[in-house]
Amino acid sequence: MTTNEWYERTTGGDSVNAVANKAGIPKSTLWQQAHGTITTDTVVKIARAYGINPAQALADIGLITAGELAGGSNGLNLTQCTDTELVREIERRLRNRHE
Numbered sequence: 001m002t003t004n005e006w007y008e009r010t011t012g013g014d015s016v017n018a019v020a021n022k023a024g025i026p027k028s029t030l031w032q033q034a035h036g037t038i039t040t041d042t043v044v045k046i047a048r049a050y051g052i053n054p055a056q057a058l059a060d061i062g063l064i065t066a067g068e069l070a071g072g073s074n075g076l077n078l079t080q081c082t083d084t085e086l087v088r089e090i091e092r093r094l095r096n097r098h099e
Contacts, residue, residue, distance in 0.1 A: 003038045003061045010050050010057070023049035040090045044083055054083060063090045 001009075011019050016034050020027040023045040033042055040063065047057035055078050059069045064086075069078060078086065 001060060001062075003043065004034075006043070006057065006061045007034065007038055007046065010046060010052060019046060019049075040087050040094075044087065055079070055086065058086065058090060063093070 014022070016031050017027055019025070019034075020030040023030070023042075025042060025045055030042065033039060040058065043057050043061065044054040047054040055064065055069050058064045059066055064078070081089075
């Protein structure tokens with residue numbers, strides 16, 4: 001699913017102001033992203049605010065695979081990674097995908 005589809009499904013039609021308040025995101029930042037490209041950091045904040053596992057949210061939008069979410073065959077357990085580590089890895093992969 002796209003990030004925007006995930007956003008709509010997760011927030012259940014809440015206004016941008018309501019989502020921003022709930023997730024602790026500046027309203028202007030969320031408004032711009034909601035009408036363009038939502039960053040991984042924002043996805044993580046919204047997921048937490050709505051009681052969704054941030055790693056599952058990243059899998060839902062296709063930034064990590066179900067195997068990576070479950071720990072994958074390499075033995076890596078994503079539940080042991082910090083949020084910062086997850087976001088940095090996702091950003092690295094996105095940069096590499098577009099190069």
